[in-house]
Amino acid sequence: MRKIALVGNPNVGKSTLFNKLTGLNQHVGNYPGVTVDKKYGITSINGEKYEIVDLPGVYSINPKSEDERIVYEYLTKKSDIDLVVVIADALNLERNLVLFSQIYDLNLPIMLVVNRIDMKGASKIDPYDLSRLLGGIPVAAINARTGDLKDLKDQIGGFERPDQWQQFYTKTEEDNYEKEIEERFAIVRKLLKFLKKESKEASSITNKLDQILVHRFFGYGIFIGILFLIFQFLYAFANVPMDLIDSFFGVASGFVSDFLPAGPVSALLAEGIIPGIGGVVIFIPQIALLFLFLTILEETGYMTRAVFLMDKLMRPFGLHGKSVVPLMSGVACAIPGIMAARSIDQPKERLITILVTPLMSCSARLPVYILLITLTVPDQQIAGFINLQGLVLLGMYLLGLIAALLFGMLFKFILKTESKSFLIMEMPQYQVPYLKNVLFNVYEKSKAFVWGAGRIIIALSIILWVLGSYGPDSFGNDKSEELISQTALESSFIGIAGQQIEPVIEPLGYDWKIGIALITSFAAREVFVSTMATIYSIDNEEDEASLLQRMNQEVDAYTGEKRYGLATGISLMIFYAFAMQCMSTLAITKRETKTWKWPLIQFGYMTTLAYVSSLIVYQLLA
Amino acid sequence: MISSTVYSQKFFNQLGMLKLSAVKSFPVDCLVKSISDDELKDRLYEMGIFPGQSIRLLKKAPFGDPFMISVDDSYLMLRLNEADLISVEMVEKS
Ligand SMILES: Nc1nc2c(ncn2[C@@H]2O[C@H](COP(=O)(O)OP(=O)(O)O)[C@@H](O)[C@H]2O)c(=O)[nH]1
Numbered sequence: 001m002r003k004i005a006l007v008g009n010p011n012v013g014k015s016t017l018f019n020k021l022t023g024l025n026q027h028v029g030n031y032p033g034v035t036v037d038k039k040y041g042i043t044s045i046n047g048e049k050y051e052i053v054d055l056p057g058v059y060s061i062n063p064k065s066e067d068e069r070i071v072y073e074y075l076t077k078k079s080d081i082d083l084v085v086v087i088a089d090a091l092n093l094e095r096n097l098v099l100f101s102q103i104y105d106l107n108l109p110i111m112l113v114v115n116r117i118d119m120k121g122a123s124k125i126d127p128y129d130l131s132r133l134l135g136g137i138p139v140a141a142i143n144a145r146t147g148d149l150k151d152l153k154d155q156i157g158g159f160e161r162p163d164q165w166q167q168f169y170t171k172t173e174e175d176n177y178e179k180e181i182e183e184r185f186a187i188v189r190k191l192l193k194f195l196k197k198e199s200k201e202a203s204s205i206t207n208k209l210d211q212i213l214v215h216r217f218f219g220y221g222i223f224i225g226i227l228f229l230i231f232q233f234l235y236a237f238a239n240v241p242m243d244l245i246d247s248f249f250g251v252a253s254g255f256v257s258d259f260l261p262a263g264p265v266s267a268l269l270a271e272g273i274i275p276g277i278g279g280v281v282i283f284i285p286q287i288a289l290l291f292l293f294l295t296i297l298e299e300t301g302y303m304t305r306a307v308f309l310m311d312k313l314m315r316p317f318g319l320h321g322k323s324v325v326p327l328m329s330g331v332a333c334a335i336p337g338i339m340a341a342r343s344i345d346q347p348k349e350r351l352i353t354i355l356v357t358p359l360m361s362c363s364a365r366l367p368v369y370i371l372l373i374t375l376t377v378p379d380q381q382i383a384g385f386i387n388l389q390g391l392v393l394l395g396m397y398l399l400g401l402i403a404a405l406l407f408g409m410l411f412k413f414i415l416k417t418e419s420k421s422f423l424i425m426e427m428p429q430y431q432v433p434y435l436k437n438v439l440f441n442v443y444e445k446s447k448a449f450v451w452g453a454g455r456i457i458i459a460l461s462i463i464l465w466v467l468g469s470y471g472p473d474s475f476g477n478d479k480s481e482e483l484i485s486q487t488a489l490e491s492s493f494i495g496i497a498g499q500q501i502e503p504v505i506e507p508l509g510y511d512w513k514i515g516i517a518l519i520t521s522f523a524a525r526e527v528f529v530s531t532m533a534t535i536y537s538i539d540n541e542e543d544e545a546s547l548l549q550r551m552n553q554e555v556d557a558y559t560g561e562k563r564y565g566l567a568t569g570i571s572l573m574i575f576y577a578f579a580m581q582c583m584s585t586l587a588i589t590k591r592e593t594k595t596w597k598w599p600l601i602q603f604g605y606m607t608t609l610a611y612v613s614s615l616i617v618y619q620l621l622a
Numbered sequence: 623m624i625s626s627t628v629y630s631q632k633f634f635n636q637l638g639m640l641k642l643s644a645v646k647s648f649p650v651d652c653l654v655k656s657i658s659d660d661e662l663k664d665r666l667y668e669m670g671i672f673p674g675q676s677i678r679l680l681k682k683a684p685f686g687d688p689f690m691i692s693v694d695d696s697y698l699m700l701r702l703n704e705a706d707l708i709s710v711e712m713v714e715k716s
Pocket residue numbers: 008009010011012013014015016017057115116117118119142143144145146298299300431433434437
């Protein structure tokens with residue numbers, strides 16, 4: 001199969017063209033040793049199959065950043081590329097052709113595509129003229145969004161290298177890299193002088209919109225409004241499909257356990273595998289919705305304006321203007337938030353964002369907070385009108401935010417980077433989002449989650465289920481006919497572990513029952529509630545009232561005081577606010593950072609933070 | 623507004639050259655005079671910011687950082703740190 005590489009500046013429409021050519025026939029792979037995903041796909045052009053690689057967007061092939069290193073190595077070390085397609089933006093041909101000239105000088109089979117010719121302000125060039133000036137290499141002018149790609153495909157299909165090849169620029173002894181760039185700009189400028197026939201009329205809409213959208217008051221007002229709307233929609237629209245998914249997998253489990261003969265296989269399917277898959281699928285509505293909105297914001301060009309507004313405010317915390325989005329979406333769920341950090345091109349700021357996003361109070365913590373607040377915080381008014389319980393809940397959310405910012409600051413000092421942090425970013429013109437790109441991105445992100453993190457999540461949930469359903473006396477038990485039999489949660493491996501850790505968690509005000517819940521919560525934090533229900537033998541999980549009663553009656557065996565007093569309640573809430581108790585988040589951190597190092601660090605620092613702060617709080621309050 | 627322009631103009635007359643980060647009036651056209659030695663120098667060059675190029679300072683973000691500039695046909699945003707590396711001469715409006 002012939003191989004084609006797409007190269008170009010960021011934002012010139014590489015991915016749009018890539019999507020157009022490959023459709024859903026695309027995959028994500030790895031470049032050895034780096035965190036950037038490799039996107040490749042198959043297309044057929046005039047009856048022949050081609051493999052296309054969508055390389056990261058770069059401004060040069062002089063390797064300074066990870067992206068540039070990938071492109072440079074891909075172009076110079078791989079000898080099997082049949083065609084390099086350089087995509088240039090018709091809105092800024094000059095700088096785009098400088099990159100083209102660098103790649104041209106590598107003496108590879110190359111062609112040029114001038115994209116976005118439909119935009120207002122685009123250079124009107126004749127591809128034929130440009131091709132002649134470039135020594136006969138094929139040139140196509142296209143609109144990757146809605147245009148006809150037949151001419152481009154014909155040129156790819158019938159590609160032949162021109163006989164002559166003359167270097168754009170030859171490095172002399174005394175030339176340094178800066179000189180080279182200046183020279184290349186000069187050459188490109190000369191070349192363009194031959195072409196430009198019409199003076200371009202730039203769009204003025206962008207300037208007018210910027211007057212409002214980055215305005216010192218309206219700018220922030222609009223930004224907060226947009227964030228607010230997104231999270232309203234996330235809550236309003238994600239819940240329905242999530243409930244449906246939940247009940248679907250519940251019914252499926254019930255079906256399997258009813259129709260398969262009882263035994264380990266049926267139990268594994270009904271209680272291990274099916275809920276495990278359900279635990280992956282349940283995240284898709286949130287991921288899909290968040291990326292729906294985020295891609296729309298990217299596509300319109302607004303996202304860079306948000307960065308412009310927020311960058312200064314986020315920087316003291318080791319974060320980036322773009323970190324606002326991951327942090328905010330962390331309030332719904334850390335998983336799409338961590339995935340959204342991908343758009344941050346500074347490696348250090350992206351990493352910090354990934355590390356601290358799970359400190360934001362996600363929606364899985366809410367049921368735990370509500371149960372514990374109802375149980376331990378008195379329902380009374382402060383100053384006559386402020387409800388104490390509501391205040392505590394708000395406090396938990398603020399606590400998450402503050403911890404995220406403080407730890408961002410801390411990581412900023414601890415983490416070392418090879419290059420210093422900077423921001424030189426293009427701000428594209430505003431335009432109407434392209435629905436196809438939006439849907440592609442939603443699809444791609446959901447798929448990346450399912451394949452990248454889903455397998456780890458399913459594997460871990462099966463392990464958790466086994467450890468929670470079987471214990472030492474499950475094996476060779478003579479009371480039962482079977483070789484292996486399920487056992488109650490208390491006597492399972494997890495149950496035993498929960499009891500074993502009692503001495504460790506006692507200073508935090510917890511007993512072994514809470515210990516068990518802390519371990520099972522690793523599947524998802526809200527499992528705390530159902531674990532408590534199981535331990536207190538509340539048959540109906542939904543019956544929160546009776547669970548509350550049971551927990552309320554629970555007394556400490558030694559002191560005779562209520563087990564769930566204010567001190568334990570607050571200490572436990574703080575533990576849930578800070579501890580990394582979500583294997584799905586760890587799985588996505590692993591996928592996004594491509595190593596187990598960072599999820600382990602995340603687990604370590606968050607759990608330590610949780611333990612220490614709960615310890616202090618309990619000791620102070622008790 | 624007027625006074626700040628006058629101030630910058632005076633500054634410019636005295637020194638001939640000033641850092642982009644010190645420009646007080648905008649939007650304003652500038653001519654790049656030099657780029658300080660720094661690991662970001664190459665990157666600025668690649669973006670088309672090097673001596674002899676004209677750039678336009680469009681605005682600053684509400685907290686004074688980052689900057690929005692235009693180079694040739696594209697809009698760029700850079701932080702104060704990056705703007706500090708760029709020495710410019712202001713161009714009188716024709
Ligand atoms: N008007 C117009 N917009 C385009 C065209 N091609 C891409 N875009 C838009 O340009 C933006 C960047 O495109 P994308 O494919 O993500 O660029 P990449 O960074 O090179 O992969 C998106 O908002 C696209 O919808 C085009 O031919 N015409």
